[in-house]
Amino acid sequence: MSYFALALVVLAIVMLFSVVKIVPQGRELTVERFGKYTKTLKPGISILTPFVERIGRRMNMMEQVLDVPQQEVITKDNAMVKVDAIVFIQVMEASAAAYRVENLPYAITQLCSTNLRTVVGSMDLDEVLFQRDNINSRLLTVIDAATEPWGVKVNRIEIKDLTPPVDITNAMARQMKAERERRAVITEAEGEKQAAIARAEGAKQSAILQAEGRKEAAFRDAEARERAAEAEAKATAMVSQAIAAGDVNAINYFVAQKYVEAFAELARNPTAKTVIVPAEMGSLVGTIAGIGELVGLARDQQQMTRAAPPPPPPPRPRGGTVPPTA
Numbered sequence: 092m093s094y095f096a097l098a099l100v101v102l103a104i105v106m107l108f109s110v111v112k113i114v115p116q117g118r119e120l121t122v123e124r125f126g127k128y129t130k131t132l133k134p135g136i137s138i139l140t141p142f143v144e145r146i147g148r149r150m151n152m153m154e155q156v157l158d159v160p161q162q163e164v165i166t167k168d169n170a171m172v173k174v175d176a177i178v179f180i181q182v183m184e185a186s187a188a189a190y191r192v193e194n195l196p197y198a199i200t201q202l203c204s205t206n207l208r209t210v211v212g213s214m215d216l217d218e219v220l221f222q223r224d225n226i227n228s229r230l231l232t233v234i235d236a237a238t239e240p241w242g243v244k245v246n247r248i249e250i251k252d253l254t255p256p257v258d259i260t261n262a263m264a265r266q267m268k269a270e271r272e273r274r275a276v277i278t279e280a281e282g283e284k285q286a287a288i289a290r291a292e293g294a295k296q297s298a299i300l301q302a303e304g305r306k307e308a309a310f311r312d313a314e315a316r317e318r319a320a321e322a323e324a325k326a327t328a329m330v331s332q333a334i335a336a337g338d339v340n341a342i343n344y345f346v347a348q349k350y351v352e353a354f355a356e357l358a359r360n361p362t363a364k365t366v367i368v369p370a371e372m373g374s375l376v377g378t379i380a381g382i383g384e385l386v387g388l389a390r391d392q393q394q395m396t397r398a399a400p401p402p403p404p405p406p407r408p409r410g411g412t413v414p415p416t417a
Contacts (some may be wrong), residue, residue: 112146119185121147123209131185131309148189154246156183157196159203161252170216173254178203178234184242190243202247206233216255223250 103415113136114120120132124144132146161175162337180199182188189398192198210229211219219226235245 108139109145110139110141117151117153119150119152121150121186121189123147128186128190129275140359140411141384148185150173150182150183150185152185154179155196157200157203159207159251164205164208164211166211166216166219168215171256171257171402172219173210173252174207174211174250175252176203176207176230176248176250178245179247180238181244181246182242183244187240187242190282195241195243198241199234199243199245202234203230206230206237208271216259220255222255226250 112120112132114132114134116134118134120130122130123137123146124140124145129144138325141303157178157180159176159178161173164174166172173332178199188195207230210226210233211313212225214222229250231245234248238245332352
């Protein structure tokens, strides 16, 4: 009896585990009845009919990443490039992914490989190198439409690596170097242009300021000469009035000033190598004294003429005839 009871306990445990199913989050299980799909178990606890229903496929409902192997593709302009990619998929319908395609990851990988060759082969090398976003969007549209009957949603496709041939890589490096050197030359020329413009603008402003300075200086010089001429005219008028009044000191000052100015001008002459100074500087004083005596005599005569009364007119004869003058 003990063995029979033990067998019943073991059978009950096996039946319990085969009937009660606990589905974890992110997974779904398909149920088959006599080999035919009947339903899908969602996350949680479920009970199956013993000896009739069994678990068919265990499907991963989380987003998965599949690696597309690297392959060589000939572009439209006959350039050989090596391309690989990664694809992000998510099973949306467990029954379709389980029963409509065999080996779902392998099928999607092969589908991505073939479409990758198709898309890259229809583009030039430059387009392949610089338009990866375009390639990704085209692949996503085609593969998502192809996997929709399988109950799979393709979220993203990304080109992971794209390697052109070595000779094309070297040519691209030389082209990049030449382009950068061209930009450097253009930048340097632009800098020199701006510097030349700045220097020309500075020279222009300097010339304008210098011209303004010369204009102001000429105006000041003209004003100074005008004032000097006015002062000279006033001094000459005062000296002339003094001479007319008989002032000897004014005459002496005027003659001495002109004499000294003439002698100074002679000394400043750059062509004169030798300046002869008069041996007798007293001649200047004698000249001034002689002029003073002449002026003094003229003044005395003028005063005597003013002081003497005018002579009376001669008597007029009665006979009406004027006697002849001797």
